[in-house]
Amino acid sequence: MYKADTIIAPATAGGRAAVAIVRMSGPEAFAIAAQILRLVSRAQPRPWTLHRSIAVDPASDEPLDEVLAVWMPAPRTYTGEDLVEIHCHGSPLIVESVIGAATRAGARPADRGEFTRRAVLNGRMDLAQAEAVADLVDARVRGGARLAWEQLQGGLSRRLRSIRDAIIGVLSDIEANVDFSDDDLPEENTVPRIEALEAARDEVAGMLDGFIAARRWREGYRVVFTGRPNVGKSSLVNALLGYGRMIVSEEPGTTRDAVEEMVDLGGCAFVLTDTAGVRESASEAETRAVDRAREKLAQADIVIHVFDVRAQTTVLDDGGLLPASDAKHLVVLNKCDLLPHAGIDEIPGKGPDWTQAVIRTSARTGEGCDALAAALVSIACDEGEELHEAPTNISRVRHRSALEEAHKGISSALELLHHGGAPELVSIEIRTALGHLAAITEPLNNDEVLDRIFKDFCIGK
Numbered sequence: 237m238y239k240a241d242t243i244i245a246p247a248t249a250g251g252r253a254a255v256a257i258v259r260m261s262g263p264e265a266f267a268i269a270a271q272i273l274r275l276v277s278r279a280q281p282r283p284w285t286l287h288r289s290i291a292v293d294p295a296s297d298e299p300l301d302e303v304l305a306v307w308m309p310a311p312r313t314y315t316g317e318d319l320v321e322i323h324c325h326g327s328p329l330i331v332e333s334v335i336g337a338a339t340r341a342g343a344r345p346a347d348r349g350e351f352t353r354r355a356v357l358n359g360r361m362d363l364a365q366a367e368a369v370a371d372l373v374d375a376r377v378r379g380g381a382r383l384a385w386e387q388l389q390g391g392l393s394r395r396l397r398s399i400r401d402a403i404i405g406v407l408s409d410i411e412a413n414v415d416f417s418d419d420d421l422p423e424e425n426t427v428p429r430i431e432a433l434e435a436a437r438d439e440v441a442g443m444l445d446g447f448i449a450a451r452r453w454r455e456g457y458r459v460v461f462t463g464r465p466n467v468g469k470s471s472l473v474n475a476l477l478g479y480g481r482m483i484v485s486e487e488p489g490t491t492r493d494a495v496e497e498m499v500d501l502g503g504c505a506f507v508l509t510d511t512a513g514v515r516e517s518a519s520e521a522e523t524r525a526v527d528r529a530r531e532k533l534a535q536a537d538i539v540i541h542v543f544d545v546r547a548q549t550t551v552l553d554d555g556g557l558l559p560a561s562d563a564k565h566l567v568v569l570n571k572c573d574l575l576p577h578a579g580i581d582e583i584p585g586k587g588p589d590w591t592q593a594v595i596r597t598s599a600r601t602g603e604g605c606d607a608l609a610a611a612l613v614s615i616a617c618d619e620g621e622e623l624h625e626a627p628t629n630i631s632r633v634r635h636r637s638a639l640e641e642a643h644k645g646i647s648s649a650l651e652l653l654h655h656g657g658a659p660e661l662v663s664i665e666i667r668t669a670l671g672h673l674a675a676i677t678e679p680l681n682n683d684e685v686l687d688r689i690f691k692d693f694c695i696g697k
Contacts, residue, residue: 242268243346243354244338246331247696253326258334259696261351264342265318266307271341272334273305273322281307291324291334294341300333301325315351316358349693353686362677363689364392367632370693371454378503379453379616383631392630393677395443399436400673403646406432407666410659430653433666437646440639446629447636452537454631456498456505457616460532463542465512468570471599472542473497473510476609502613509536536563538615540608545569545596564615566595568608573598634689638672645669 242262248255260268273289281287284306291300304323313319324330339345352366361369368387375381386392406429452458461469477499495510511529533539595611597604630636649665652658675685 242343243350244335244343245346245696256324256326256331258322260320260343261315261317265320268338268341268343269320272337283307283309293337301330315354316360348695349690349697352697353690362393364677377500377505383453396673399439402432402436403670410663426653433646433650440643443630444639450629450631456507457537458535459506459538460509460536461540461542462511467542467544468599469542470510473508475599475605501609504616506612538564540566540568542568542570545572546575566611569594569596572596573601635676638675642669642672
Protein backbone atom coordinates (compact mmCIF):
# COMPACT_ATOMS: atom_id res chain seq x y z
CA MET A 237 0.00 0.00 0.00
CA TYR A 238 1.09 3.55 -0.70
CA LYS A 239 2.50 5.23 2.41
CA ALA A 240 2.21 9.00 2.58
CA ASP A 241 5.37 9.44 4.61
CA THR A 242 8.74 10.95 3.74
CA ILE A 243 11.43 8.74 2.26
CA ILE A 244 15.16 9.21 1.70
CA ALA A 245 17.84 7.34 -0.25
CA PRO A 246 21.05 7.94 -2.19
CA ALA A 247 20.31 8.70 -5.86
CA THR A 248 23.86 7.94 -6.99
CA ALA A 249 25.79 4.69 -7.00
CA GLY A 250 27.68 3.48 -3.95
CA GLY A 251 31.42 3.79 -3.51
CA ARG A 252 33.74 6.79 -3.43
CA ALA A 253 33.12 9.68 -5.83
CA ALA A 254 33.57 13.43 -6.06
CA VAL A 255 29.85 14.08 -5.47
CA ALA A 256 26.90 12.04 -4.26
CA ILE A 257 23.22 12.98 -4.36
CA VAL A 258 20.77 12.17 -1.58
CA ARG A 259 17.09 12.44 -2.48
CA MET A 260 14.20 13.00 -0.03
CA SER A 261 10.51 12.98 -1.00
CA GLY A 262 7.25 13.32 0.90
CA PRO A 263 5.04 15.73 2.84
CA GLU A 264 7.68 16.43 5.49
CA ALA A 265 10.64 16.76 3.13
CA PHE A 266 10.97 20.53 3.58
CA ALA A 267 10.50 20.38 7.36
CA ILE A 268 13.12 17.64 7.74
CA ALA A 269 15.51 19.54 5.48
CA ALA A 270 15.10 22.59 7.72
CA GLN A 271 16.27 20.49 10.68
CA ILE A 272 19.42 19.09 9.04
CA LEU A 273 20.51 21.93 6.72
CA ARG A 274 21.90 25.33 7.68
CA LEU A 275 21.97 27.76 4.76
CA VAL A 276 25.28 29.60 4.57
CA SER A 277 23.58 32.78 3.35
CA ARG A 278 20.89 32.55 6.05
CA ALA A 279 18.38 33.63 3.41
CA GLN A 280 15.04 31.97 2.76
CA PRO A 281 15.67 29.16 0.23
CA ARG A 282 14.20 29.68 -3.24
CA PRO A 283 12.65 26.69 -5.03
CA TRP A 284 14.56 25.09 -7.89
CA THR A 285 17.80 26.83 -6.88
CA LEU A 286 20.96 25.24 -5.48
CA HIS A 287 21.85 26.71 -2.08
CA ARG A 288 25.16 26.29 -0.32
CA SER A 289 24.45 24.75 3.07
CA ILE A 290 25.97 22.90 6.00
CA ALA A 291 24.47 19.48 6.79
CA VAL A 292 24.25 18.90 10.54
CA ASP A 293 23.16 16.26 13.02
CA PRO A 294 19.70 17.44 14.25
CA ALA A 295 20.37 16.24 17.81
CA SER A 296 23.78 17.83 18.40
CA ASP A 297 24.00 20.40 15.59
CA GLU A 298 27.38 18.85 14.74
CA PRO A 299 28.49 19.69 11.17
CA LEU A 300 28.57 16.71 8.81
CA ASP A 301 29.49 18.20 5.43
CA GLU A 302 29.31 21.28 3.25
CA VAL A 303 26.63 20.61 0.61
CA LEU A 304 24.49 22.10 -2.13
CA ALA A 305 20.76 21.62 -1.62
CA VAL A 306 17.72 22.28 -3.81
CA TRP A 307 14.07 22.49 -2.73
CA MET A 308 11.48 21.33 -5.31
CA PRO A 309 7.80 21.86 -4.41
CA ALA A 310 5.00 19.54 -5.53
CA PRO A 311 3.52 18.73 -7.94
CA ARG A 312 6.14 19.45 -10.64
CA THR A 313 8.72 17.02 -9.29
CA TYR A 314 9.82 13.51 -10.21
CA THR A 315 7.56 11.96 -7.56
CA GLY A 316 4.80 14.56 -7.64
CA GLU A 317 5.60 15.32 -3.97
CA ASP A 318 7.75 17.90 -2.20
CA LEU A 319 11.30 16.82 -2.95
CA VAL A 320 14.73 17.86 -1.65
CA GLU A 321 18.05 16.87 -3.17
CA ILE A 322 21.29 17.20 -1.20
CA HIS A 323 24.56 17.18 -3.17
CA CYS A 324 27.31 16.19 -0.76
CA HIS A 325 30.85 14.86 -1.06
CA GLY A 326 30.90 11.32 -2.40
CA SER A 327 32.29 9.53 0.62
CA PRO A 328 30.12 6.56 1.68
CA LEU A 329 30.60 7.76 5.29
CA ILE A 330 29.26 11.24 4.46
CA VAL A 331 26.29 9.84 2.53
CA GLU A 332 25.45 7.54 5.43
CA SER A 333 25.75 10.40 7.89
CA VAL A 334 23.40 12.68 5.92
CA ILE A 335 20.82 9.92 5.54
CA GLY A 336 21.16 9.03 9.23
CA ALA A 337 20.56 12.66 10.19
CA ALA A 338 17.41 12.81 8.05
CA THR A 339 16.03 9.54 9.44
CA ARG A 340 16.55 10.81 12.99
CA ALA A 341 14.58 13.89 11.97
CA GLY A 342 11.65 11.80 10.73
CA ALA A 343 12.43 10.39 7.27
CA ARG A 344 12.31 6.71 6.37
CA PRO A 345 14.80 4.81 4.15
CA ALA A 346 13.16 4.24 0.78
CA ASP A 347 12.36 0.80 -0.60
CA ARG A 348 13.52 -0.30 -4.04
CA GLY A 349 11.88 1.76 -6.75
CA GLU A 350 9.77 3.69 -4.27
CA PHE A 351 10.49 7.10 -5.78
CA THR A 352 9.36 5.94 -9.22
CA ARG A 353 6.43 4.06 -7.72
CA ARG A 354 5.23 7.28 -6.12
CA ALA A 355 5.67 9.02 -9.47
CA VAL A 356 3.30 6.47 -11.02
CA LEU A 357 0.75 6.65 -8.21
CA ASN A 358 0.82 10.46 -8.32
CA GLY A 359 0.25 10.54 -12.07
CA ARG A 360 3.70 11.79 -13.08
CA MET A 361 4.18 8.80 -15.41
CA ASP A 362 2.42 5.56 -16.26
CA LEU A 363 3.72 2.10 -15.50
CA ALA A 364 5.22 1.51 -18.95
CA GLN A 365 7.23 4.72 -18.57
CA ALA A 366 8.33 3.62 -15.10
CA GLU A 367 9.66 0.37 -16.52
CA ALA A 368 11.52 2.43 -19.12
CA VAL A 369 13.29 4.24 -16.26
CA ALA A 370 14.71 0.90 -15.08
CA ASP A 371 15.63 -0.07 -18.64
CA LEU A 372 17.42 3.23 -19.18
CA VAL A 373 19.39 2.80 -15.94
CA ASP A 374 20.33 -0.75 -16.97
CA ALA A 375 21.09 0.08 -20.61
CA ARG A 376 24.58 -1.04 -21.64
CA VAL A 377 24.49 -0.22 -25.36
CA ARG A 378 23.03 2.57 -27.49
CA GLY A 379 20.30 0.46 -29.08
CA GLY A 380 18.79 -0.53 -25.73
CA ALA A 381 19.07 3.02 -24.43
CA ARG A 382 17.22 4.35 -27.48
CA LEU A 383 14.33 1.92 -27.00
CA ALA A 384 14.09 2.83 -23.31
CA TRP A 385 14.19 6.56 -24.10
CA GLU A 386 11.33 6.28 -26.62
CA GLN A 387 9.25 4.38 -24.10
CA LEU A 388 10.06 6.88 -21.33
CA GLN A 389 8.89 9.71 -23.58
CA GLY A 390 5.51 7.98 -23.88
CA GLY A 391 5.87 6.37 -27.32
CA LEU A 392 4.55 2.99 -26.22
CA SER A 393 1.82 4.56 -24.09
CA ARG A 394 0.58 6.69 -26.99
CA ARG A 395 0.50 3.69 -29.30
CA LEU A 396 -1.52 1.70 -26.77
CA ARG A 397 -3.84 4.64 -26.14
CA SER A 398 -4.59 4.91 -29.85
CA ILE A 399 -5.53 1.22 -29.99
CA ARG A 400 -7.70 1.52 -26.90
CA ASP A 401 -9.49 4.63 -28.21
CA ALA A 402 -10.43 2.80 -31.41
CA ILE A 403 -11.75 -0.20 -29.47
CA ILE A 404 -13.65 2.00 -27.02
CA GLY A 405 -15.34 3.67 -29.99
CA VAL A 406 -16.64 0.29 -31.14
CA LEU A 407 -17.73 -0.64 -27.62
CA SER A 408 -19.62 2.66 -27.20
CA ASP A 409 -21.41 2.12 -30.49
CA ILE A 410 -22.44 -1.43 -29.57
CA GLU A 411 -23.61 -0.57 -26.07
CA ALA A 412 -25.54 2.46 -27.25
CA ASN A 413 -27.59 0.20 -29.51
CA VAL A 414 -28.09 -2.29 -26.66
CA ASP A 415 -29.19 0.41 -24.21
CA PHE A 416 -31.59 2.06 -26.67
CA SER A 417 -32.73 -1.02 -28.55
CA ASP A 418 -36.41 -0.08 -28.06
CA ASP A 419 -35.89 3.39 -29.51
CA ASP A 420 -36.19 4.26 -33.15
CA LEU A 421 -32.50 3.90 -34.05
CA PRO A 422 -31.18 3.24 -37.56
CA GLU A 423 -30.39 -0.37 -38.43
CA GLU A 424 -27.04 -1.50 -37.07
CA ASN A 425 -24.13 -1.59 -39.52
CA THR A 426 -21.45 -4.00 -38.34
CA VAL A 427 -18.98 -3.26 -41.15
CA PRO A 428 -17.36 -0.19 -39.49
CA ARG A 429 -17.10 -2.10 -36.22
CA ILE A 430 -15.40 -5.03 -37.92
CA GLU A 431 -13.00 -2.76 -39.79
CA ALA A 432 -12.06 -0.87 -36.62
CA LEU A 433 -11.48 -4.06 -34.63
CA GLU A 434 -9.49 -5.64 -37.46
CA ALA A 435 -7.24 -2.58 -37.57
CA ALA A 436 -6.76 -2.75 -33.78
CA ARG A 437 -6.04 -6.49 -33.95
CA ASP A 438 -3.45 -5.95 -36.68
CA GLU A 439 -1.77 -3.19 -34.67
CA VAL A 440 -1.53 -5.47 -31.64
CA ALA A 441 -0.17 -8.27 -33.83
CA GLY A 442 2.47 -5.89 -35.19
CA MET A 443 3.61 -5.04 -31.67
CA LEU A 444 3.85 -8.74 -30.83
CA ASP A 445 5.87 -9.39 -33.99
CA GLY A 446 8.41 -6.77 -32.90
CA PHE A 447 8.86 -8.22 -29.42
CA ILE A 448 11.79 -10.57 -30.09
CA ALA A 449 13.85 -7.98 -31.95
CA ALA A 450 13.17 -5.32 -29.30
CA ARG A 451 14.07 -7.73 -26.49
CA ARG A 452 17.34 -8.53 -28.21
CA TRP A 453 18.17 -4.84 -28.44
CA ARG A 454 17.36 -4.39 -24.75
CA GLU A 455 18.94 -7.54 -23.31
CA GLY A 456 21.45 -8.41 -26.02
CA TYR A 457 21.63 -11.04 -28.76
CA ARG A 458 22.46 -14.43 -27.26
CA VAL A 459 25.47 -15.68 -29.22
CA VAL A 460 26.60 -19.25 -28.47
CA PHE A 461 29.98 -20.60 -29.60
CA THR A 462 29.88 -24.34 -30.16
CA GLY A 463 32.31 -26.95 -31.47
CA ARG A 464 34.66 -29.70 -30.45
CA PRO A 465 37.32 -29.23 -27.74
CA ASN A 466 40.37 -27.11 -28.48
CA VAL A 467 39.08 -25.51 -31.71
CA GLY A 468 39.58 -22.07 -30.15
CA LYS A 469 36.10 -21.08 -28.97
CA SER A 470 37.36 -19.40 -25.78
CA SER A 471 40.14 -17.61 -27.67
CA LEU A 472 37.63 -16.24 -30.18
CA VAL A 473 35.36 -14.97 -27.40
CA ASN A 474 38.36 -13.28 -25.77
CA ALA A 475 39.29 -11.69 -29.10
CA LEU A 476 35.79 -10.20 -29.49
CA LEU A 477 35.72 -9.05 -25.86
CA GLY A 478 39.14 -7.45 -26.18
CA TYR A 479 40.50 -9.01 -22.99
CA GLY A 480 41.19 -12.44 -21.55
CA ARG A 481 37.94 -13.18 -19.76
CA MET A 482 37.81 -16.85 -20.78
CA ILE A 483 40.41 -19.35 -19.54
CA VAL A 484 42.43 -20.64 -22.49
CA SER A 485 44.62 -23.75 -22.50
CA GLU A 486 46.04 -26.22 -25.00
CA GLU A 487 44.53 -28.98 -22.91
CA PRO A 488 41.11 -30.03 -24.30
CA GLY A 489 38.17 -29.72 -21.93
CA THR A 490 39.38 -26.59 -20.12
CA THR A 491 35.95 -24.94 -20.38
CA ARG A 492 33.70 -26.87 -18.00
CA ASP A 493 30.64 -24.61 -17.98
CA ALA A 494 28.92 -22.03 -20.16
CA VAL A 495 30.50 -18.64 -19.46
CA GLU A 496 28.72 -15.44 -20.53
CA GLU A 497 29.97 -11.91 -21.16
CA MET A 498 28.28 -8.93 -22.81
CA VAL A 499 30.03 -6.85 -25.46
CA ASP A 500 29.01 -3.74 -27.44
CA LEU A 501 29.61 -4.18 -31.16
CA GLY A 502 28.39 -1.40 -33.42
CA GLY A 503 25.96 -0.12 -30.78
CA CYS A 504 24.30 -3.53 -30.33
CA ALA A 505 24.57 -5.75 -27.28
CA PHE A 506 25.78 -9.32 -27.73
CA VAL A 507 25.89 -11.82 -24.88
CA LEU A 508 28.74 -14.13 -25.89
CA THR A 509 28.50 -17.62 -24.44
CA ASP A 510 31.53 -19.90 -24.45
CA THR A 511 30.47 -23.53 -24.07
CA ALA A 512 32.28 -26.76 -23.30
CA GLY A 513 33.75 -28.64 -26.24
CA VAL A 514 31.71 -31.63 -27.33
CA ARG A 515 33.35 -35.05 -27.11
CA GLU A 516 32.84 -38.45 -25.54
CA SER A 517 33.99 -38.32 -21.92
CA ALA A 518 33.75 -40.42 -18.81
CA SER A 519 33.99 -37.31 -16.66
CA GLU A 520 30.72 -36.49 -14.95
CA ALA A 521 31.66 -32.78 -14.77
CA GLU A 522 32.39 -32.62 -18.49
CA THR A 523 29.16 -34.46 -19.31
CA ARG A 524 27.19 -31.92 -17.28
CA ALA A 525 29.03 -29.11 -19.08
CA VAL A 526 27.98 -30.51 -22.46
CA ASP A 527 24.37 -30.76 -21.26
CA ARG A 528 24.60 -27.12 -20.21
CA ALA A 529 25.91 -26.28 -23.69
CA ARG A 530 22.83 -27.92 -25.20
CA GLU A 531 20.58 -25.77 -23.00
CA LYS A 532 22.35 -22.58 -24.06
CA LEU A 533 22.23 -23.58 -27.70
CA ALA A 534 18.47 -24.05 -27.51
CA GLN A 535 18.14 -20.45 -26.26
CA ALA A 536 20.53 -18.91 -28.80
CA ASP A 537 19.69 -16.11 -31.21
CA ILE A 538 22.94 -16.68 -33.12
CA VAL A 539 24.99 -19.89 -33.18
CA ILE A 540 28.67 -19.76 -34.15
CA HIS A 541 30.01 -23.16 -35.17
CA VAL A 542 33.79 -23.19 -34.70
CA PHE A 543 36.11 -25.61 -36.49
CA ASP A 544 39.88 -26.08 -36.51
CA VAL A 545 41.00 -25.30 -40.06
CA ARG A 546 43.50 -28.18 -39.88
CA ALA A 547 40.76 -30.76 -39.38
CA GLN A 548 39.88 -30.78 -43.11
CA THR A 549 36.22 -31.13 -42.08
CA THR A 550 33.71 -31.53 -44.90
CA VAL A 551 30.57 -32.32 -42.90
CA LEU A 552 29.04 -30.11 -40.23
CA ASP A 553 29.35 -32.03 -36.95
CA ASP A 554 28.81 -30.55 -33.51
CA GLY A 555 28.98 -33.88 -31.78
CA GLY A 556 25.25 -34.36 -31.53
CA LEU A 557 24.33 -30.80 -30.53
CA LEU A 558 21.17 -29.75 -32.35
CA PRO A 559 21.24 -26.05 -33.27
CA ALA A 560 18.26 -23.90 -32.33
CA SER A 561 15.75 -24.00 -35.18
CA ASP A 562 15.01 -20.24 -35.18
CA ALA A 563 18.58 -19.05 -34.66
CA LYS A 564 20.90 -17.51 -37.22
CA HIS A 565 24.08 -19.48 -37.88
CA LEU A 566 27.69 -18.55 -38.66
CA VAL A 567 30.51 -20.96 -39.49
CA VAL A 568 34.06 -20.13 -38.44
CA LEU A 569 37.29 -21.88 -39.45
CA ASN A 570 39.74 -20.91 -36.73
CA LYS A 571 43.55 -21.17 -36.47
CA CYS A 572 43.97 -20.15 -40.09
CA ASP A 573 47.43 -18.76 -39.23
CA LEU A 574 48.59 -22.36 -38.79
CA LEU A 575 47.30 -23.57 -42.13
CA PRO A 576 46.30 -20.50 -44.15
CA HIS A 577 45.40 -22.20 -47.44
CA ALA A 578 43.75 -25.39 -46.24
CA GLY A 579 40.28 -26.25 -45.08
CA ILE A 580 36.85 -25.90 -46.67
CA ASP A 581 35.06 -22.93 -48.15
CA GLU A 582 31.45 -23.82 -47.49
CA ILE A 583 29.32 -26.18 -45.44
CA PRO A 584 27.02 -28.58 -47.32
CA GLY A 585 23.41 -29.05 -46.31
CA LYS A 586 22.91 -25.56 -44.92
CA GLY A 587 19.41 -24.32 -44.19
CA PRO A 588 17.98 -20.86 -45.09
CA ASP A 589 19.31 -19.27 -41.88
CA TRP A 590 22.92 -20.28 -42.57
CA THR A 591 25.58 -17.92 -43.80
CA GLN A 592 26.62 -18.21 -47.44
CA ALA A 593 30.36 -18.46 -46.73
CA VAL A 594 32.79 -19.54 -44.06
CA ILE A 595 34.59 -16.91 -41.97
CA ARG A 596 38.28 -17.70 -41.56
CA THR A 597 39.81 -16.49 -38.31
CA SER A 598 42.88 -16.64 -36.15
CA ALA A 599 42.15 -15.83 -32.54
CA ARG A 600 45.90 -15.65 -31.92
CA THR A 601 46.68 -13.00 -34.56
CA GLY A 602 43.23 -11.39 -34.72
CA GLU A 603 42.83 -12.15 -38.43
CA GLY A 604 39.18 -12.46 -39.40
CA CYS A 605 37.85 -11.34 -36.01
CA ASP A 606 36.69 -8.03 -37.48
CA ALA A 607 34.83 -9.96 -40.16
CA LEU A 608 33.18 -12.10 -37.49
CA ALA A 609 32.15 -9.01 -35.52
CA ALA A 610 30.82 -7.41 -38.71
CA ALA A 611 28.75 -10.51 -39.45
CA LEU A 612 27.17 -10.34 -35.98
CA VAL A 613 26.43 -6.62 -36.37
CA SER A 614 24.93 -7.24 -39.82
CA ILE A 615 22.43 -9.71 -38.35
CA ALA A 616 21.48 -7.23 -35.63
CA CYS A 617 21.26 -4.28 -38.05
CA ASP A 618 18.74 -6.10 -40.22
CA GLU A 619 16.41 -6.31 -37.24
CA GLY A 620 17.46 -2.85 -36.04
CA GLU A 621 16.27 -1.26 -39.29
CA GLU A 622 12.85 -2.83 -38.74
CA LEU A 623 12.75 -1.38 -35.22
CA HIS A 624 13.70 2.09 -36.48
CA GLU A 625 10.95 2.00 -39.09
CA ALA A 626 8.28 0.76 -36.67
CA PRO A 627 6.66 2.69 -33.81
CA THR A 628 7.77 1.99 -30.27
CA ASN A 629 7.94 -1.77 -29.66
CA ILE A 630 7.50 -3.85 -26.53
CA SER A 631 10.50 -5.61 -25.01
CA ARG A 632 9.15 -7.01 -21.74
CA VAL A 633 7.48 -10.37 -21.22
CA ARG A 634 4.76 -8.71 -19.11
CA HIS A 635 3.79 -6.51 -22.04
CA ARG A 636 3.80 -9.42 -24.47
CA SER A 637 1.54 -11.52 -22.22
CA ALA A 638 -0.98 -8.68 -21.90
CA LEU A 639 -0.99 -8.05 -25.66
CA GLU A 640 -1.47 -11.76 -26.40
CA GLU A 641 -4.56 -11.79 -24.18
CA ALA A 642 -5.82 -8.56 -25.75
CA HIS A 643 -5.35 -10.08 -29.21
CA LYS A 644 -7.42 -13.10 -28.15
CA GLY A 645 -10.21 -10.84 -26.87
CA ILE A 646 -10.33 -8.76 -30.06
CA SER A 647 -10.25 -11.90 -32.23
CA SER A 648 -13.13 -13.42 -30.25
CA ALA A 649 -15.17 -10.22 -30.64
CA LEU A 650 -14.55 -10.26 -34.39
CA GLU A 651 -15.59 -13.90 -34.61
CA LEU A 652 -18.88 -13.07 -32.89
CA LEU A 653 -19.49 -10.07 -35.14
CA HIS A 654 -18.86 -12.11 -38.29
CA HIS A 655 -21.37 -14.74 -37.18
CA GLY A 656 -24.05 -12.43 -35.82
CA GLY A 657 -23.26 -13.03 -32.16
CA ALA A 658 -25.19 -11.30 -29.41
CA PRO A 659 -23.99 -7.70 -28.84
CA GLU A 660 -23.72 -8.36 -25.12
CA LEU A 661 -21.19 -11.15 -25.76
CA VAL A 662 -19.22 -8.95 -28.15
CA SER A 663 -19.06 -6.27 -25.45
CA ILE A 664 -17.71 -8.76 -22.91
CA GLU A 665 -14.85 -9.78 -25.25
CA ILE A 666 -14.04 -6.15 -26.05
CA ARG A 667 -13.97 -5.19 -22.37
CA THR A 668 -11.66 -8.13 -21.69
CA ALA A 669 -9.28 -6.90 -24.38
CA LEU A 670 -9.41 -3.34 -23.02
CA GLY A 671 -8.57 -4.60 -19.54
CA HIS A 672 -5.44 -6.38 -20.78
CA LEU A 673 -4.31 -3.31 -22.74
CA ALA A 674 -4.82 -1.09 -19.68
CA ALA A 675 -2.78 -3.50 -17.55
CA ILE A 676 0.38 -2.49 -19.42
CA THR A 677 0.21 1.13 -18.29
CA GLU A 678 -2.33 1.39 -15.46
CA PRO A 679 -2.54 -1.56 -12.99
CA LEU A 680 -2.59 0.92 -10.12
CA ASN A 681 -4.99 -1.13 -7.98
CA ASN A 682 -2.84 -4.26 -8.06
CA ASP A 683 -0.15 -4.16 -5.38
CA GLU A 684 1.15 -7.60 -6.38
CA VAL A 685 1.93 -6.38 -9.90
CA LEU A 686 3.51 -3.17 -8.61
CA ASP A 687 5.65 -5.06 -6.08
CA ARG A 688 6.90 -7.42 -8.76
CA ILE A 689 7.81 -4.57 -11.12
CA PHE A 690 9.60 -2.32 -8.64
CA LYS A 691 11.51 -4.99 -6.71
CA ASP A 692 14.34 -4.88 -9.27
CA PHE A 693 14.72 -1.09 -9.23
CA CYS A 694 17.59 0.77 -7.61
CA ILE A 695 17.00 2.01 -4.08
CA GLY A 696 17.29 5.65 -5.17
CA LYS A 697 14.88 5.28 -8.08
